[in-house]
Amino acid sequence: MRDFKQPKKLINKNYLNKINNSKKAFIVYKTIKGFDLYTDFSKKIILNNKSIIKFLRKKNNSKNKNTDLFIGFFGYEILNNLIGVKLPKQKSINFPKGIFYKPETKINLKNNLIFNSSKINKINKNFKININQNSYTKIFNRFKKKIKSGETYQIKICTKYKNKSSIDPLDFFCRLAKTNLAPEAFMIKDKNFSIISCSPENLITKKGLSISTKPIAGTLRKNNKLNKSKALKFFRNNIKETKEHNMIVDMERNDLSRICVPGSVKLKKEKTVEEYKDLYHYVSLITGKLKKNIKNLDIIRAMMPGGSVIGCPKISTLNLLNHQEKENRNIYTGSFGFIKFNGDMRFNIIIRSILNYKNISEISVASGVVIDSNAKHEFNENFIKAKALIDLYK
């Protein structure tokens, strides 16, 4: 039995090459130690506004297998509909509103994903943006007025970058994992679409009756003058970042309070700094104990769409956003993750993502308008966020 000494990366490499060439659909999701790969899907459920309720209510018998789960995503639109927020008619590419898969195989992979693409990416380097700086500023100023009149306290404007490319998603994902190993990263490769994301943000971790959420508000790019404690100082002294973060913390406490035992919602980590390869994030951790009668549907409704990428208060801000945005957000600011048959779940917020559908790549980004933000700064901030992904097309 010397096999276990065989370097893991060799297994990775062979395995990833094999599965990528097999044309099988598969999903990769970041774990604490590495990645989990899910494949051999026995069921694929495409959700619509009606079937999502059936899907979330359905009880599945657990056989204690590590594949006793559904893994997939809810798009932005279906989550709006679930909480009674209707979207006006928008430009749409008719991408599914949500898809979940039942895997029959789950494989652990190490952090160091090694894979050499044999396929050629047909890449177009030029991206088109759907809102130029001029119109962005106009929208920005309109929303600032809404803040002054109290209709919203914080609102995130989404911009989209698009191009026509045919890509190998695994190749993109492995390269992204090298430059940006995010704790909620994932990819989905299916026949007619793929999603690649280096999301840093966990929206729901639920085990038994314990639930937590870990909102991020505040990002700082690394440079050689910064370290973790200096980053913390920067955030603490930056009144705008602090206020934005405070708002999100109170909103997430609120969303957990809808489904948790009174008095059990606790701010476990208040405004701490987490260090990633290229950036620092300003993060809080909020936990709670679920009330006994709470169902999966109640949890999804209370928590999604995740507040930190929408603004606050949720409902009025969603309405303002939806009447402004002419294009469907698709997966962007939806949630990816899994629901186990025993009711445990883990979901992220889909940001820093590429959606590939019908050979069109779509990268969406958003940044916040609060009373003291500046249109030019936020527009550029959006571009910086998109750039990490756009750079993959070089």
Add this chain to the structure above:
Amino acid sequence: MIYVIDHKDSFTHNVVHQLSLFDKVECDDFSKINKSKLNKATTIVFSPGPGSPKDYPLSSKIYNQFKGKKRIIGICLGFQQILFSEGANIVEQSKIYHGFQSNIIVNKSSKLFKAGHRFKVGRYHSLKLQEPFKIENFDITMRCAISGAAMSFENNIDKIYGFQFHPESFLTINGKLLIKKILSA
């Protein structure tokens, strides 16, 4: 029972949680108010919310109906809603406080809190009470230490209380005590 009237805010359930430490709490959307719950309640709470009091005529109607008959509490928008229903003007302010922690001071008019006492509180408001204002039995009892903006009122005759700040926010130190005092006043 405490009946919380929700103005579709993202902080209402923090209020519900805080109140639940003292009594049974029911909460419904302002547009779906349950009359029997309303009649059963010993305390009515107007929640925070987006927009301005003029957007919620139903809440003003409830206020006018139950003023003097039940204990009434308003938080943020709810604070403004009560004053607006009493004829006060609610106006935009030049400096806006969202997610802001600030110091407030209790003044001599307060019957529940010690004059001169300072609190650290969380604020989320675009609008404020226009002053001077005069309404019988209503006293402004706390003010922002810097701007002087009205931060709470007491009407101890009719048992009506309001906070412009958010006692349920994690930014408010000892918010639970503030709520306890007005619930037992």
